[in-house]
Amino acid sequence: MKLNPISGFPERLPNERIFEQEIIEKIKKIYEAFSFVPLETRAIEYLSTLTSKGSDDKEIYSLKRALAPQEEREKDPFALHFDLTVPFARYVAENLSKLNFPFRRYQVQKVWRGERPQKGRYREFYQFDIDVISRDELPLSLEAEVLEAYAKAWSVFDSLDFKIYFNNRKILLGFYESLKIDENKRASVIREVDKINKIFEDGVREELKKLEINDDAINKILEFSKVKLSPKDGINYLKSFNINSELFKQGINEIETIFSLLSESTLSKFVVDLSLARGLDYYTGSIFEVKLDNYPEYGSLGAGGSYQNLCGNFINKQLPGMGASIGITRIISLLIDNKLVNLKNTLTKVLVAVYNEEQRKECNKIANTLRELGCNTEFFYKSSKIGKQIEYADKLGIRNVIFLDPENDNKISIKDLINKTQEDVDDIYKWWGYAKNRI
Amino acid sequence: MKLNPISGFPERLPNERIFEQEIIEKIKKIYEAFSFVPLETRAIEYLSTLTSKGSDDKEIYSLKRALAPQEEREKDPFALHFDLTVPFARYVAENLSKLNFPFRRYQVQKVWRGERPQKGRYREFYQFDIDVISRDELPLSLEAEVLEAYAKAWSVFDSLDFKIYFNNRKILLGFYESLKIDENKRASVIREVDKINKIFEDGVREELKKLEINDDAINKILEFSKVKLSPKDGINYLKSFNINSELFKQGINEIETIFSLLSESTLSKFVVDLSLARGLDYYTGSIFEVKLDNYPEYGSLGAGGSYQNLCGNFINKQLPGMGASIGITRIISLLIDNKLVNLKNTLTKVLVAVYNEEQRKECNKIANTLRELGCNTEFFYKSSKIGKQIEYADKLGIRNVIFLDPENDNKISIKDLINKTQEDVDDIYKWWGYAKNRI
Numbered sequence: 001m002k003l004n005p006i007s008g009f010p011e012r013l014p015n016e017r018i019f020e021q022e023i024i025e026k027i028k029k030i031y032e033a034f035s036f037v038p039l040e041t042r043a044i045e046y047l048s049t050l051t052s053k054g055s056d057d058k059e060i061y062s063l064k065r066a067l068a069p070q071e072e073r074e075k076d077p078f079a080l081h082f083d084l085t086v087p088f089a090r091y092v093a094e095n096l097s098k099l100n101f102p103f104r105r106y107q108v109q110k111v112w113r114g115e116r117p118q119k120g121r122y123r124e125f126y127q128f129d130i131d132v133i134s135r136d137e138l139p140l141s142l143e144a145e146v147l148e149a150y151a152k153a154w155s156v157f158d159s160l161d162f163k164i165y166f167n168n169r170k171i172l173l174g175f176y177e178s179l180k181i182d183e184n185k186r187a188s189v190i191r192e193v194d195k196i197n198k199i200f201e202d203g204v205r206e207e208l209k210k211l212e213i214n215d216d217a218i219n220k221i222l223e224f225s226k227v228k229l230s231p232k233d234g235i236n237y238l239k240s241f242n243i244n245s246e247l248f249k250q251g252i253n254e255i256e257t258i259f260s261l262l263s264e265s266t267l268s269k270f271v272v273d274l275s276l277a278r279g280l281d282y283y284t285g286s287i288f289e290v291k292l293d294n295y296p297e298y299g300s301l302g303a304g305g306s307y308q309n310l311c312g313n314f315i316n317k318q319l320p321g322m323g324a325s326i327g328i329t330r331i332i333s334l335l336i337d338n339k340l341v342n343l344k345n346t347l348t349k350v351l352v353a354v355y356n357e358e359q360r361k362e363c364n365k366i367a368n369t370l371r372e373l374g375c376n377t378e379f380f381y382k383s384s385k386i387g388k389q390i391e392y393a394d395k396l397g398i399r400n401v402i403f404l405d406p407e408n409d410n411k412i413s414i415k416d417l418i419n420k421t422q423e424d425v426d427d428i429y430k431w432w433g434y435a436k437n438r439i
Numbered sequence: 440m441k442l443n444p445i446s447g448f449p450e451r452l453p454n455e456r457i458f459e460q461e462i463i464e465k466i467k468k469i470y471e472a473f474s475f476v477p478l479e480t481r482a483i484e485y486l487s488t489l490t491s492k493g494s495d496d497k498e499i500y501s502l503k504r505a506l507a508p509q510e511e512r513e514k515d516p517f518a519l520h521f522d523l524t525v526p527f528a529r530y531v532a533e534n535l536s537k538l539n540f541p542f543r544r545y546q547v548q549k550v551w552r553g554e555r556p557q558k559g560r561y562r563e564f565y566q567f568d569i570d571v572i573s574r575d576e577l578p579l580s581l582e583a584e585v586l587e588a589y590a591k592a593w594s595v596f597d598s599l600d601f602k603i604y605f606n607n608r609k610i611l612l613g614f615y616e617s618l619k620i621d622e623n624k625r626a627s628v629i630r631e632v633d634k635i636n637k638i639f640e641d642g643v644r645e646e647l648k649k650l651e652i653n654d655d656a657i658n659k660i661l662e663f664s665k666v667k668l669s670p671k672d673g674i675n676y677l678k679s680f681n682i683n684s685e686l687f688k689q690g691i692n693e694i695e696t697i698f699s700l701l702s703e704s705t706l707s708k709f710v711v712d713l714s715l716a717r718g719l720d721y722y723t724g725s726i727f728e729v730k731l732d733n734y735p736e737y738g739s740l741g742a743g744g745s746y747q748n749l750c751g752n753f754i755n756k757q758l759p760g761m762g763a764s765i766g767i768t769r770i771i772s773l774l775i776d777n778k779l780v781n782l783k784n785t786l787t788k789v790l791v792a793v794y795n796e797e798q799r800k801e802c803n804k805i806a807n808t809l810r811e812l813g814c815n816t817e818f819f820y821k822s823s824k825i826g827k828q829i830e831y832a833d834k835l836g837i838r839n840v841i842f843l844d845p846e847n848d849n850k851i852s853i854k855d856l857i858n859k860t861q862e863d864v865d866d867i868y869k870w871w872g873y874a875k876n877r878i
Contacts, residue, residue, distance in 0.1 A: 001487070001488055001529070001752050001753045002485050002487070002488060003529065003532055003533045003753055003754075004533075005533070006481070006483070006485075006517075009481040009483060010481070011479070011480055011481055011530065012478075012479065013534065013537055013538075014476040014477070014478060014538070014544065017476070017477050017478055017479055018476060018477060021477050030810075032786050032787075032815050033810040033811075033813070033814070033815050033816065034810060034815075034816070034817075035785070035786075035787040035815060035816065035817035035818075037453040037456070037457060037784075037785065037786065038453070038456050038457060038460050039451075039453060039456055040450070040451065040456055041450055042445070042448040042449070042450055042563055043482075043549060043551075043563060044445070044448060044563065046441050046445075048440070048441070049440055049441060058504060059504070060504070061502040061503065061504060061517075062502070062503055062504075063500040063501070063502060063519070064500065064501055064503065065497060065498070065499070065500060065501075065553040078445075078500075080502070090440070090442065091450065093442055094442045094443075094444070095452065098452055099452075099453070100453075100784065100834075100835060102820050105453065110482060112482075114504045124481055124482060124483065134820070139820055139821050141799065141803075141818075141820065141821075142820050144803075145818060148807065152810075260800075261799070261800070261803060263804075263807055313440050314440045314442055315442075345476075345539065346474070346476065347471050347474075347476065348471075348474040360580065360700070361699075361700070364580075364583075364700060365702075368587065368702055371469075371472040371473060371591075372472075374472070375472070376471050376472050376473075376474060377472065377473075377474065378473075378474035379474075379580075379584060381541050381573070381578055381580065381581050382578050382580070395539075396539060
């Protein structure tokens, strides 16, 4: 039987999974603090649902029953979702009357993309998304709330100096309008500008020429794209433009209002980046991306934006909202690959050792008592020399070893392997009472 | 675009998902208390890996890239796992040198089976598994530990009177040996006896006749299958047999030893059930199944057993262990379908209301302060009449509404919608300090 890892389908060792799960839990708690509710959608959708958004169809995995006869294959097969946004839009449309609006949800699930694996690119990986979606208009205060929560979520990676690069589609479209670029070309210009980190200035110039944009406009677009400024300087820079475009002014106003509602610590993570365009069609206002300057090879680690009409493919109703995504698998891999994290082999705090089989039942009771008190406890699986059991605890990183000392009337004794102390204990409840905040 | 639910692929409403997630979290904490580590395997395996165990191949979903040309299809395609046991065996074999033994892991993931959906049967569903696996022999104390943890996990469903039906393959095989049934027929007899709840006594009699078992033996097998007794009576009953089979005696000894190591509250959940056979080939000793007498239509809600050699298809090494599984999706559906649970619409404790836009920044600060203190807080999305905002909180089940009272110098005021009280608060930190354990 085949035993090799499959490229693009990462699996974690237990210590890595402990870390990954802890991070996911911490982020959940932060989003819950901002009143997002948990949601999960099924992993499969109809293929026709997934191919409707102009996505890269070749990357989608469709399903068939392994040994089903040829004629049983459906015209519209099931397929694995490749992101959480399309399923979320479908879910909201399907359950419209049962949801409370504004609907804030978080969703952390695996998604699948049949692309060529490379650094930071997987075929099975976790996304962690939030969205807030409204039934009427979307106040900018809700956008600010999403961004506040999103920045707080990133702060769980305390060793990382992340930045949220921020822009607004209205600013880009307004700017292109002022350059007299045809309205029907502006979306294409956005898609080309979005490639600036991959194909660089010369590449973008080339592509814009193909769109028959004149040289003067191209120069101005590329000049504009160079701007990366702090929130305050960014807004001042934008205000210094004297452009006759309502859209442009609206965009500036949106950025300014949102920034005014962010906490100082969150705002300090933001960079106004006028090169940022985001490829996806559905964004209409705010757009943003999280990157780490020190690890450009991992690309974008998260992104999002606001939209006017996410569910338009499903229902005849405008539901504006904002979404923000964290590429969990990618960021966890970055941290592990670059040894930026101390991995724990165990969540266990106490090892109950057992000298001999006569002690087993009593030791078992102690272990169960500790577990009920909320202390993660391992019971050594066979009676053997106490030194061997301590060695085992030490190797795994279990801090305390409890044993019944046969040389001391089978009294409970506790070794602390970090402080290198040993104490006799009369009452295990009492011991845990003061030890729980220490270990 | 299609908006209908897909049969067999359940999706939860937010209040249902809040509950499902809480249950999963509680069970994780219990297994962690017993020193199990979290693990996840990729959702896909090679099809050849999944079809190796004599499983029902027709149920397996294999993957293909949606628009990949015919000739690109692999001979051995990827497929979605249909349980967590085969992937776990593959993972252990693959990472043998990197794991600590005895290796205790929990694993909660979705699995997929292309079967016909019916009550309690899904095509996409959660399994929650634990296993302990050893590199040398497996002491019965480890089996007892798995069962203790498993029973504790079931106790999170405090409204349910679950029972763990327990048997041992050695008892069955020893009993068949004493009936002079050919050694090579005994596994087939087990598979037929396992169907007793589906095809009943007459059906089993029919099938055993086909295996050319004589009438006397069939009668004794069916008689034996009727036994359902408490742990103590069950062991006494088995001991009363005067059977000349080492295997039979070994089986009794195993059950007795395991029971002697269980806590009283856990043992009280056990029923010795000599009809229990379990269809899967790899079990060699203990076998068990969890059922609810009141809800027979949901079938088995969980099951497990011990095995001598789970990884034999992957490596040339005997790794004995024991596994136990909870059918999370099935039990959650049972609870929701039968209204056995009070669902919460929100995890939020406080709604910060906002009278007018002048208050927005101050209210935003209060909300962020509460969030940092660990209080899940929603900020009402627009300024409007306070009554409307209180109504909203009430409808969702948010207990407290905080607002700046413009008629009282914008002092912080807190309404408790359950106690129907209102108080002015000078210090939000202080308020949360005493409120956090109350709300």
